[in-house]
Amino acid sequence: MYNNYGNLQTNWIQLAGDTLINREPNMNLKHKWEYEDGLMLSGMFQIFLASGDKKYFSYIKNNIDAYLDDDGNIDGYSFSEFNLDHINNGKILLDLFEQTHDLKYKKAADKLYNQLLEQPRTPEGTFWHKKIYPNQVWLDGLYMGSVFYGRYLSQFKSDNDLADVVHQFITAYNVTLDSKTGLCYHAYDAKKTQPWANTINGHSPHFWTRSIGWFVMAMVDVLEYIPASNPQRTDILNNLNNLLNALRKVADSKTNLWYQIPDEGDRPLNYLESSGSLMILTAIAKSIRLNYINKDDWLPFLLEGYKQALRQFISVTKENYVNVNKIAHVGGLGGPSKRDGSFAYYMSEPIVTNDHKGVGPFLLLICEMQHYL
Template structure:
């Protein structure tokens, strides 16, 4: 808040829109957990500032498609704000966002383009797209809920089918349906590497969508299908945790390779997804080695809470910085990784690290809230 992050200072760009939406989500979760906090009023006012800053930018559906799917990250806060105030400008932006999904270009299989790159679909956009689409249908278009659930499931499934690696159980960054990109696998169109933060977005999308769609009005088969995806992914993510630190690598399919490092935003996202999955009862047991392999070490036989708690404590000790003036900073967050690149290992580990990136700090706030709800409360 002191840094004015998550509030657009101008017309906005793709990154600023994602930062705003992610800030709104983190702060709304804080208010949900601590409604009587001494800073609750200040946080509420800040969320309003953030929402106000994106409202005019997102008020035209056709123009909205010029931004990545990340633009939809503000949708949940706009839903809340419009419901509480009936403010017409919020309603206009909300409707435009929803309509922009229908206008988003799609590949031949119906997969949403992440951005302007033809036929390219990324894991990244699912955190913004899936929960918003589900929440909008539940709240304002209940008659189309089944159709909305089918659409959300289809998008998540397309990424799973193209990007899933049967050896690790993890998903690579994205795919090119035309299979013409320099990095595209000739059979699947998949990119070559598992980027931690993109998989973090996808894992959070699954657990948040499961929360929004549980209830008697939702197709039970669709919910259980998504739940199965989440359980399978959670097991693979837990197995991929670094045995030495408990955190997760920037490039998850190259643990320990020279140049690779434990990255703070993806690591916090995985903590959030695992602990929230436990809290809601989506993850009831510990996980097993893949294909019955005999693995050793504490991680192989741990529970999800064990894995997530160990990772959280490492993150807090390693990446949270005491600025010495009563404020905290957050380090270790990679700036951005795009498939509009070589998508090589060298590319992913060569991107710069940003201090106090909202994509890291907001993820850490979300992870912290889940840790406090699930672990700290029992200590």
């Protein structure tokens, strides 16, 4: 391994945390309320907990405070868009409220929770991904909306059994599952009318690594909030195990990482993609720690995958800044550009560096890996 790529003994927590403070004091130069920033800040919050250094907490607080007033109004947030992506940053609002007890964070979180109460649903009762994507379930949405949903209810609604939260996860898994591979498709159209949708089952044309990464991280996270008394908690746990096992079967055998289209790794143009791979490794690492999966079976796979992730995706500049490389910039379906979900589409999206969709899971992963190294 090249020295400037770092190694397993590198203090990645400090190096990556300091990189963001110094290189990106303002997390979003366009001042948009964007889900990937919440993902990055979730990683920074874990760095704060792992290190105990308050400078990381100050970074989080200062960046979120730039969007809030004292009444919890969120600059750039639109309730009427019914966009699950806009809910993701709510997890940070709850972190800040727990740490500071400042009511503006609770008031802002209340607004996001109230959106979920009115969020349109498919006939199965699953949240639409966005108002502009009617009757569509995207795997991303479980991480964006339903983890916050579960945490909010467990934190503020002691009489709620989280049945609807569980329903979101069970139905999303069922409507996107491919029974042959055990993988879940990127999206599902309940009406089966979208140009990208299979007219028989409503599935999008391909599996997409990052969408599955979002989903397995979401399942791992939400299990912390679902009480053992809920009989369907075991269903989510079983679905998590089944999906991770299916992912393991299509992982690149040389690296224990995943291609942009995970089940077609030998196809020209396909490439090892960092954000989805880092998300899946994060889900595996946290699942081992919380005994959701078997440690003896999974830990060797995780350790090799982490070592290879550092080699394949991470570089360090001469300024000692961490770069997360090989990130698929976006991946979606339909919309104004009529994204068709084809293999050619997923290969056509730009591959970028330091997008927070890749930085965030790297921060989460390095915090999880401290338990094993």
